[in-house]
Amino acid sequence: MSRLIVVSNRVAPITEGEPTAGGLAAGVMDALRQKGGRWFGWSGQVVPDMVTPPLPVVEQRSGSISLYTTDLNQRDYDTYYRGFANGTLWPIFHYQTELARFDWADFEGYRRVNGRFAEAISAFMTPEDVVWVHDYHLLCLAKALRQRGARNRIGLFLHTPFPAPAVMMNVPAHAELLAAMCQYDLIGFQTESDRLAFADYVLREMGGEARADGVLAVGGRAIRTGVYPIGVHVDMLRAEAEAAADSPQMQALRASLNGRALVMSVDRLDYSKGLPQRFAAYERFLAENAGWHRQVEFAQIAVPSRSDVQAYQEIRRQLEGEAGRINGRFAELDWTPLRYLNRSFARRDLMPLYAAAAVGLVTPLRDGMNLVAKEFVAAQDPVDPGVLILSRFAGAARELDAALLVNPHDEQAMAAALAQALAMPLQERRERHAAMMAVMRRNSLERWRDRFENDLRTPAALESVA
Structure with missing residues (x-):
């Protein structure tokens, strides 16, 4: 051949x-x-x-x-x-x-x-x-x-x-x-x-x-x-998540969370990913759900991208400012509601982070596919899986329709989806996760x-x- x-x-x-x-x-x-x-x-x-x-x-x-x-x-x-x-x-x-x-x-x-x-x-x-x-x-x-x-x-x-x-x-x-x-x-x-x-x-x-x-x-x-x-390679990603579940990094993360639910997002630092809208939705969620204060933390990993382009420099400054403002509004001495990390992580290090998250928040304004959504689902423990909140304008939404689909321009709907995801019963989480895994196994890499x-x-x- x-x-x-x-x-x-x-x-x-x-x-x-x-x-x-x-x-x-x-x-x-x-x-x-x-x-x-x-x-x-x-x-x-x-x-x-x-x-x-x-x-x-x-x-x-x-x-x-x-x-x-x-x-x-x-x-x-x-x-x-x-x-x-x-x-x-x-x-x-x-x-x-x-x-x-x-x-x-x-x-x-x-x-x-x-x-x-x-x-x-x-x-x-x-x-x-x-x-x-x-x-x-x-x-x-x-x-x-x-x-x-x-x-x-x-x-x-x-x-x-x-x-x-x-x-x-x-x-x-x-x-x-x-x-x-x-x-x-x-x-x-x-x-x-x-x-x-x-x-x-x-x-x-x-x-x-x-x-x-x-x-x-x-x-x-x-x-x-x-x-x-x-x-994606579904079984390989789940194996990577399990292999590093007890690494020093993950032990430190669990200790710092102290039992709080983790909301996780990973994106390139790009204006198409809807990060400012996501931060605004999380702020609204905190403002409307005081019962979740000190019970949840949002970690946003924004991988540096095209740092010599002005539009990317501007969004980085905007996100840094918004993260500081949101934490200034809601943080306590022992609770930082939003962790913003502007650096790269190897994929093998991200898988256990996905697996530890109660919610994967993937809300681009427009995306061809978005493999982060699929990686998040693949990394989850099927016995106690997290919930995927996914933009309906990501290509992955055509396959992962068992996720909570949201309009990334609708701040109120995204805040409501966060509340729904964090309170979702175990049986519903398992059913949604199993449905998405079945699709991902059919449409494999x-x-x-x-x-x-x-x-x-x-x-x-x-x-x-x-």
């Missing part, structure tokens, strides 16, 4: 147990570790502009995986990564249009880096290889590979949401961008609503035609689209990987494409 080449903006750390760069890296590394393959991406290093492309590609081995990385120079980092990918696409894809900015020079930098990735991959790619590209940073990569003569099967999986056409068209380069996306053979989405948003654009704005089984005919090409909700790879290797069945 031909080799699988995975391409993403970043490549996960090689060392086991290190924090990864979010759900994409965790999911891809876990998937590749079982079958092996090649993974290409940016090293995370930025070199001065005087170092001109092409930049060297470094190969490393991690078990059965070959990792290929290259640096970016400062200009490419500013235009491709900070500029178009995260200054334009990220806010647009998460419906934060007021935070989006656009510059044609940034879009040119984005296409330039996609082209440099294509050039580097072409050096070790054979005609039989299958290429699996990940996420919004590389929407133009298939077109760049085609321009270099590649006729390989090339697929894209989008980990983020995909916006409705009216939102997408806020990007001045939307036509060029979607035309480039149509050079992929398969495009996978987290949810059906994301897939339909893409199909709607292709049909209405590009004159495409819908065929059977999610296939779109446009520009003389057949593009298969599908829904592939990314999963292995199934996500195998379904996408199998569909990518199978050409779309069309009689002809005019």
